[in-house]
Every structure is written in C-alpha cells, then in structure tokens.
Amino acid sequence: MLAGKTRSVSSKLLGVIEIFTASDVALSLSDIARKSDLPLATTLRFVREWVAWGGLIRLDDGRYAVGTRLWEVGVQAPSLQSLRNAALPFLDDLLVGTRQNAQLAILQGFETLYVEKISARNSTVLMSRVGMRLPLHATGVGLVLLANSGQNYIDEYLELPLKKYTACTVVDPRQVRQRLASIRVTGFVRAEEELHSGVISLAAPVHDRSGRTVAAISAVVSVEQRNDRSLDMMVRVAGLGVSRALGFRGSRVAP
Amino acid sequence: MLAGKTRSVSSKLLGVIEIFTASDVALSLSDIARKSDLPLATTLRFVREWVAWGGLIRLDDGRYAVGTRLWEVGVQAPSLQSLRNAALPFLDDLLVGTRQNAQLAILQGFETLYVEKISARNSTVLMSRVGMRLPLHATGVGLVLLANSGQNYIDEYLELPLKKYTACTVVDPRQVRQRLASIRVTGFVRAEEELHSGVISLAAPVHDRSGRTVAAISAVVSVEQRNDRSLDMMVRVAGLGVSRALGFRGSRVAP
C-alpha cells in the first residue's frame, strides 16, 4: 500500500480483498485495516461493501473470510475455463497412473499459480493448493514455465534473490540458466526435493494453438517412486494431450 | 441496477464485474455500460480499474473478459476449499463408475451453483458448467438442496414462476412439495430429462459436521443407462463419503 499517495476508491476496495490471497483464511477487521494500511472506519466501510456483495462473509467469531461470489465470477474467465476443461481428463489420467498428485499451473507475475490439483487417497501431502502461488525456480511447473518464457523475463527473474528451500534447491543463476536451456530442449523437468523433502515433481509444458506455453502440468510423487521412469512419459503425454486439446499442432514428446 | 438511486462507488464497481456471470464470455465497453446502466465514461473508468487489478483483461478485438485474479482470490474461500477437497476423490469415483459426468453444487440465492464438474471422455454433453447457476426444481442437485432447505425457503421458492424446460419438468407446486418430501425420506433423487432431453441426473446430499446440507453431489448420465440401478448406490455412497470427510456422523444411505 502506498501511504500518502492518492488512491481511488476502487483501488482501495480491491486492495482490501487482495489481502486474502496472502493471509490466513479468516481475518478480523483490525487485521484487515492493518494489512490494508487504511483507517478502521474506512476499512469497515469497504468490508461491508464486500460482504453486501458476497465477496466476503462474516464468520461466527466476527472474523471475515472470502465468500463464494468472487469465485463465481472468477471462474468465468475464458482462459481458465478452456484450460481446465482441456486438462481435466489428462490430470485424471495422471492421477490414475501415479496414485499421487496431479497439478496444473500457470504463470502469474513472477510466480506460478496453481489452477487445479487433484490428489489420490493416501497420496503424499503437498504444500501447494489450488489458488496458491509458489516460486518458479523451486517447482517443476515453475521451471517449465520459466524455461519457456522470454529471455528478458528470465533475466529479470534471475535478478531476484532466489530462496533456497531445501539442500536440493538450485538457486545459482548460472546453474538455473543451464537447467532452463536443458528443459527447453527436452521439454520436461524433474525437480527432486527442491521445495519440500520427500517429493519429486515431474512437469511438462502445455501449449496453446499458437505454440505459446500457457500452462504446465505435473505429477508430484513420493521419492520412493524415484525409479519409476514410466511416470516421466505419463507427464509428457499428458502435457501433449492438453496441448492438443487446446489446438496445438506441434510435437514435443520425444527428446 | 437502480436507476436514479444513489449508489456507492464500490457497489458500482462490483456491479460492473457482476455482469460477467450472466453474460457472454467477452463484452465491449458499450455492452458493459448498457448492462450496468452507467454512462460510458463512468463505465470506462471502472473497467480500467478492473483491468489494472487483473479482474478483467482486454482481448485483441477490444472486448473485455474476466481475468484470473478474481478466481485466485475467490478460490481462497474456506467453504469452497474444504468442500472441494472433500468431494474430489468421490467425484472421481463417480466418474470412473459412470463413465459420464460428476458434479458438485451448492445453494446460492434461489438457484444451484455448480462448484465442480468432471466429465469422462465421450460423455454426454451437459448444459451445466462450473460457475453456472441453474434452477433448483429442474436439476437433481437443485431438488436435493431444496428438499433439505427450511420450509420458509421452500414456500418462497415455490411462489416463483417455475419454468418448464421439457415435457418432464415438474413445475406444479403441489407435486414439487410431494417430491421434496419423498427426497427428504429417501435422501436421493433421480431427475429424468427435466432440464434437457436425454440425460438423467442422480443426486444425493452432502452434510457437514453439524448435519446441515451444504452441497449436493450428482452423476449425470445418458438415458440409455436408465436401468443401471447400481448408479443410484454409487451416488448415495459418494454423498455419504463426502459428508463423512466433512465430519458428518449421521447415516443416510439406506432408505
């Protein structure tokens, strides 16, 4: 929030709701005011507008949480709908094939945003969640999305301080660059315990009709499945399947 | 829109985005202004705020469509997250068992809102879509939700003019009431070609920890599967499974 800078009512209203993507599930009015950097009375007025519209609900304990209305509008996004519709059958294939987790993610700013996630019963528990953002350099899908981005974008991203989540996280810009180059050639990535111990993320790109990489699809499995190389192929095929469903006519399966 | 009535900036901003739940995927500025009942210049300002925030995107042809930001915030809704996480494995079971469509819906106002939908390859094409609202009386999930609502709510709903979608749609309030009573006893509904010819919707309620009906789960299959009564049981079991995952401890499978 830009203290002292003139802000429109609209931007303040939207700033209030935005708090909920980076916060705990439910927040008190005082919390919201603090995080919004708005006076209490002003915050209350905005929160009341959101509640009236359905974007926030008030819980029994007086805190506020996101309501369903935003989702209802948001899910109309054409890009999301077509991507999700194309990907779901293939995510399901991955679920059946791995008995673990399957995910679909897109690029948002300098992060990866999880758009879909389906998990098998008793699967490895993951940090990621639908609607969650995670860093590009430490996730399979993030690396795929980064590898298929423009050079300027990659340069900018690599100027950010890259956080090391585990001993396995690759954060050296030089090494990241080499890795991205390799991913571009192979069209696939295997990230082993780079965000969280015990899990391996296998990811492949999803291309749209024009050949642009619009998402990444992944299977996230336990390290115990490390030697099962058929999983690699499953993910590749899934990525190509979704791409085809989106109208892509190229070929990127065989490295 | 209340012409001539004083409106807050916030409510007007939210009114603009709301247009997109009831409209075509993409709208021109003039369309938005017309549907919002706002002057062009005012509409432009609001649309620009939404674009700046990510709630709307401008397409190549100059029209506007919903962006991903709303979805990203909206999907944080705790009620949606827990419901979806509980339901997905069971929706998948239904998908595998029916080879058709599985859906999860909630009650919103006087309509049912589809929260999740997964479809098998080559399944019967449905009218419903994630984020879509449909009438309670003509859909399996809607009937289940209605049957498990309070008497006042039912009375109010039945005072609305009920639309007849096909020859099979039940719209006589007296008949609807009897049907709802039956659903409450059996905990299940089978809606045959009431919204759309050729499809049968089998639905069961989803209860939360407190026993309240918070959603309905359904399989929507082709009329050719009419005689497969194992599908009924699948849906019931799925409903109970999701309920259990939500902490429900009652029993409603055996009629």
Add this chain to the structure above:
DNA sequence: GCAAAGTCTTTCATTCAGTGAAAATGCACT
C-alpha cells in the same frame, strides 16, 4: 464480579475524488 484493554461501530464537518455531457479521436465498412 469488576476493571482494563482491545475491538468494533457510529457520527459528522470537511474535502476531495467521482461524475457524465459533450467534444475529440479511432475504427470499420461501403
């Protein structure tokens, strides 16, 4: 049970951001 602290809600004089008719500009079609 009571007092203190913290949180939420209301009030209203002041102000500043919002407004929209009309003009200007842009775009598509014939």
Add this chain to the structure above:
DNA sequence: AGTGCATTTTCACTGAATGAAAGACTTTGC
C-alpha cells in the same frame, strides 16, 4: 473519402468518501 458507431478525453460541478473521536461491545486478567 464519407459515414456511422465505438471508444477516449476533458473539466466544471457535486456528491460520495473520509477518518478522528466518541460510543458501544467483547474479551481478558485478577
């Protein structure tokens, strides 16, 4: 090039927004 329609810009005017402070409510600690 001309026409019609859509979008963008301008700016005098105004009405909605503001937030400090008081009041009301809730929670916590003794």
